Amino acid sequence: MEPNLIEALKLSAAGMLIVFSSLIIIALVISVMRSLDEKYTKAQERKNAPAPVKQQTLDNLTLVLISAATATVLQNKQYRMRSIRKIVSRDATVAGWAMEGRSVLHGSHVMNVKTEK
Numbered sequence: 001m002e003p004n005l006i007e008a009l010k011l012s013a014a015g016m017l018i019v020f021s022s023l024i025i026i027a028l029v030i031s032v033m034r035s036l037d038e039k040y041t042k043a044q045e046r047k048n049a050p051a052p053v054k055q056q057t058l059d060n061l062t063l064v065l066i067s068a069a070t071a072t073v074l075q076n077k078q079y080r081m082r083s084i085r086k087i088v089s090r091d092a093t094v095a096g097w098a099m100e101g102r103s104v105l106h107g108s109h110v111m112n113v114k115t116e117k
Helices: 002-048 060-073 097-108
Strands: none
Touching: none
16 A cells, blocks of 8 residues: 555645646746736836926026017028027036137027128
8 A cells, every 4th residue: 555655645746746837837927927018008108108398497588588689680581499598507607718618619600691782
């Protein structure tokens, strides 16, 4: 009777090993699928999320004055301002040579106005 008992225990151990290993494999597959689903959901949320609205850095009076100056220079011509931004913020400490370099660079982008003869 003892050889049959040993065979039964071996068979039971093999069966339990197969069952638990298959359960571990199923659990791993489910966790991988869950992580892939979370990544896909986050990607869809980022894709469908509205673009962040930029904060206005200039006050409205400054924007109106810049628009009026541009309209004066470009009389009777179509134009569109894409962006207006400050070169240096009020609280920043900038070296004098850096500001001079920026002013030279920005001054080199002057638009030539064609005049009618």
